[in-house]
Amino acid sequence: MSAPAHQARPGNMPAHDARPGDSGTPLPDTQQGMRRRNLARVLHAVAAHGPVSRASVASRIGLTRAAVSTLVDELIRSGLLEEPGPERLDGVRRPGKVGRPGSALVVSGRGPVGLGAEIGVDHLAVCAVDLRGEVRARAERQGSNRGRDPRTVVRELAALVRRVSAEAEGAGLRPAGLALAVPGLVGRDTRTVVRAPNLDWHDTDVGGLLTAELPAPPRLRAPEDLPLTVDNEANFGALAELWLAEGTPQDFLHVSAEIGIGAALVVDGRLLRGTRGFAGELGHVPVRPGGPPCPCGGRGCLEQYAGEEAVLRAAALEPGADRVGLLAERAGQGDRDVLRALRGAGTALGIALTGAVNLLDPRAVVLGGALSELAPWLLPTLERELNGRTAHRACAVTVSRLGREGPLLGAAHSVVRAVLDDPAAVKG
Numbered sequence: 263m264s265a266p267a268h269q270a271r272p273g274n275m276p277a278h279d280a281r282p283g284d285s286g287t288p289l290p291d292t293q294q295g296m297r298r299r300n301l302a303r304v305l306h307a308v309a310a311h312g313p314v315s316r317a318s319v320a321s322r323i324g325l326t327r328a329a330v331s332t333l334v335d336e337l338i339r340s341g342l343l344e345e346p347g348p349e350r351l352d353g354v355r356r357p358g359k360v361g362r363p364g365s366a367l368v369v370s371g372r373g374p375v376g377l378g379a380e381i382g383v384d385h386l387a388v389c390a391v392d393l394r395g396e397v398r399a400r401a402e403r404q405g406s407n408r409g410r411d412p413r414t415v416v417r418e419l420a421a422l423v424r425r426v427s428a429e430a431e432g433a434g435l436r437p438a439g440l441a442l443a444v445p446g447l448v449g450r451d452t453r454t455v456v457r458a459p460n461l462d463w464h465d466t467d468v469g470g471l472l473t474a475e476l477p478a479p480p481r482l483r484a485p486e487d488l489p490l491t492v493d494n495e496a497n498f499g500a501l502a503e504l505w506l507a508e509g510t511p512q513d514f515l516h517v518s519a520e521i522g523i524g525a526a527l528v529v530d531g532r533l534l535r536g537t538r539g540f541a542g543e544l545g546h547v548p549v550r551p552g553g554p555p556c557p558c559g560g561r562g563c564l565e566q567y568a569g570e571e572a573v574l575r576a577a578a579l580e581p582g583a584d585r586v587g588l589l590a591e592r593a594g595q596g597d598r599d600v601l602r603a604l605r606g607a608g609t610a611l612g613i614a615l616t617g618a619v620n621l622l623d624p625r626a627v628v629l630g631g632a633l634s635e636l637a638p639w640l641l642p643t644l645e646r647e648l649n650g651r652t653a654h655r656a657c658a659v660t661v662s663r664l665g666r667e668g669p670l671l672g673a674a675h676s677v678v679r680a681v682l683d684d685p686a687a688v689k690g
Contacts, residue, residue: 297333297686298684298685298686298687300323300325300329300333301333301336301337301685301686302682302683302684302685303323303325304319304323304330304333304334304337305337305342305343305369305681305682305685306682306683307319307322307323308343308367308368308369309369309393309394309682312366312367312368312369313366313367313368314366314367315365315366315367316330316331316334316365316367319334319367334367337685340373340685340688341370341372341373341374342369342370342373342374342393342681342685342688343367343368343369343370344367344368344369344370344371345365345366345367345368346365346366346368368394369393369394370392370393371392371393371394371396372392372433372434372435373392373393373434373435373436374392374393374435374436374437374438374678374681374688375390375391375392375393375398375430375435375436375437375438375674375677375678376390376391376437376438376439376441376673376674376675376676376677376678376679376680376681377389377390377423377426377427377430377437377439377440377441377674377677378390378391378440378441378442378443378498378670378671378672378673378674378675378676378677379419379422379423379440379441379442379443379670379673380442380443380444380495380669380670380673381407381415381416381419381442381443381444381445381461381468382407382445382495382520383406383407383408383445383460383461383520383521383522384404384405384406384407384408384520384521385402385403385404385405385407386402386403386405386407386415386418386419386422387400387401387402387403387422387670388400388401388402388419388422388423388425388426388670389401389426389670389671389674390426390427390429390430390435390437390674391671391674391675391677391678392435392678393678393681393682395506395675395678397671397674398429398430398433398435399426399429399430399433400426401422401425401426402422403418403422407461408460408461408462409461409462410461412455412461412463412466412468412471413471416468416471416472416475417475419442419472419475420472420475420476423440423472423476424476437488438489438677438678438680438681438688439488439489439490439491439677439680440472440488440489440490440491440677441490441491441492441493441498441673441674441676441677442468442469442472442490442491442492442493442673443493443494443495443497443498443499443669443670443672443673444458444468444492444493444494444495445458445460445461445494445495445520445521445522445524446458446459446460446461446463446494447494447539447540447543448492448493448494448539449538449539450535450536450537450538450539451539452469452492452539453467453468453469453470453490453491453492454466454467454468454469454492455468455492456540457558459522459556459557459558460521460522460557462557468492469490469492472490473490476488489677489680491673491676491677493673493676494524494526494542495518495524495669496516496517496518496524496525496526496542496669497526497533497535497542497672498668498669498670498671498672498673498676499516499518499524499526499630499631499662499664499668499669499672500514500516500518500526500527500528500533500628500630500668500672501526501528501533501672501675501676502664502667502668502669502671502672502675503516503528503628503630503662503664503668503672504528504531505672505675505679506664506671506675507662507663507664510626510628511625511626512528512529512530512531512625513528513529513530513624513625513626514527514528514624514625514626514627514628515527515528515615515618515619515622515624515626515627515628516528516628516630516662517544517611517615517627517628517629517630517631517633518630518631518632518633518668518669519545519568519569519570519631519632519633520569520570520586520631520632520666521565521569521570521571522545522565522569523544523545523564523565523568523569524542524543524544524545525542525543525544525545525618526541526542527541527542527618527622527624544564544614544615544618545563545564545565545569546558546560546563546564546565547563547564547614547617547618548560548561548562548563548564549562549563549564549567549610549613549614550562550567550610553566553567554566564610564611564614567606567607567610568607568608568610568611568614570585570586570589570632571585572607573589573603573604573606573607574588574589574603576599576602576603576606576607577589577592577597577599577600577602577603577604578599579592579599579600585632586632586635586636587635589603589604589636590635590636593636593638593639601639604636604639604640605639605642605643606643607636607640608639608640608641608642608643608644608647609643609644609646609647611633611640611644611647612643612644612645612646612647612648612651613647613651615627615644615647615648616647616648616651616652619648619652619657620651620652620654623654623657624657625657625658626657626658626659626660627648627657627658627659627660628659628660628661628662629641629659629660629661629662630662630664630665630668631662631665631666631668631669632665632666634661634662634663634664634665634666635665635666637661641659641661644659645659
C-alpha cells in the first residue's frame with residue numbers, strides 16, 4: 263500500500279559512505295573517480311532543484327553543457343533520470359522565450375528504491391522509498407518482540423521485506439539496498455547487535471540472519487547483490503531529522519524514545535558514533551544512582567523514569583496496544599496521575615540532557631519518537647531542569663515532526679543517499 267511522501271532535502275545531506283552519516287573513503291582522484299563524482303553532482307542537482315534543464319544543471323555545478331549532457335545521457339540510460347519534455351516553471355510554459363525550449367530533467371520515479379526496515383520492541387516495519395523521496399510501499403506487524411528468538415523475529419521481518427519488495431517491483435522499481443534499524447547497540451562496521459536490553463538480545467548477528475532469509479521468493483534479488491546495513495534506531499532517526507525536516511541545523515542532539523530511550527549526536531552533518539559505535543546511550547545515564555534496577559545492569563537509569571513503561575507505572579495505567587496514545591489521551595483529559603508522571607519524566611529527561619548539553623554544546627535538542635507526541639506535557643519540566651542546570655545558556659529544544667516514523671524513514675533514505683552519492687555503483 264502507498265504511504266504519504268516525506269521529501270528529502272538533497273542539498274542538505276552529507277555524502278553517503280560505508281555507514282550512514284559516517285565520513286568514509288572518498289572516490290579516487292582518477293579519471294574514472296572524477297566521472298563518478300560528476301555523475302553524483304548532476305544527480306544531486308536534479309534531485310535538489312528539478313524539474314531543471316541541462317543548461318541550468320551545468321550552471322549550478324560549474325561544468326560545461328557538453329559535459330553535463332554526456333553525464334545526463336548516462337544517468338537516463340541507467341534509469342536514474344527522466345527527461346519528460348520541454349522545461350516548465352511552476353507547471354506553466356513561459357511565453358515569449360526565444361529559441362528552442364530546454365528539456366526538463368527530473369529524478370526517475372521508477373528504477374532504484376531504498377528499503378528501510380525496523381525491529382521495534384513491539385512492532386516490525388518495512389518501507390520502500392524512491393529517488394524522489396516518496397514512500398512507495400509499506401508493511402508492518404504489531405506485536406511484542408521482547409524475549410523472542412531473534413531467528414523467529416528476523417524470519418517475520420524478512421517476509422515483510424519480500425512483500426514490500428514485490429509491491430515496489432510491481433510498480434517498476436528495484437531494491438538498491440536494505441537498511442535495518444534496531445533498538446540496541448550495533449558494533450561499528452558490523453551488522454551485529456551487541457546488546458539490546460529491551461529485546462533481551464546479546465551478540466546477535468542480525469545481518470547474517472536476515473541475509474539467510476532473503477533468497478526466498480517472490481522477486482527479491484540475491485542477498486549478495488543487496489547491500490545491507492544495520493544501525494541503531496536513534497542514529498537513523500537523527501539522520502531522518504537531518505535529511506527530511508526543514509530548518510534542522512547541522513549540529514544537534516536527537517533523542518528518541520519508546521520503551522527505551524536513545525540519542526544520537528550530529529556534528530557538522532555527520533553522526534558522532536564513538537570508538538565502538540556505541541555513542542548515544544542516553545537511556546542508561548543514571549539520573550538517580552540509588553534508583554530501581556535497569557535491564558542494562560545499572561540502577562536509576564533514565565529509562566526507569568522516562569521510558570513508556572516507566573511512565574505508565576508511575577501513572578498507575580496498564581500497558582495497552584497504543585501506550586503513547588493512551589498517555590496523550592489521558593493527559594489531554596487532565597488526568598492528574600498521568601500529568602504527574604509526565605512531569606516526572608520531563609524532569610528526569612532534563613537532568614540527563616544537562617550533562618550531554620554541558621559536555622557537547624549542541625545547537626539544538628530534538629525530541630523524536632514517542633517523546634514527540636508527549637512533548638506538550640514533558641517540555642515544561644524538561645526545559646526548567648535544562649535551563650537551571652546548564653553552565654551556559656541552554657540550547658533550543660524542538661519537537662520532531664517525523665515522530666515514530668523517523669528511524670524507518672532514515673533507514674530507507676540512507677539507501678537512497680547511497681544511490682545519489684555514487685550512481686555509477688548502482689546495478690541494473
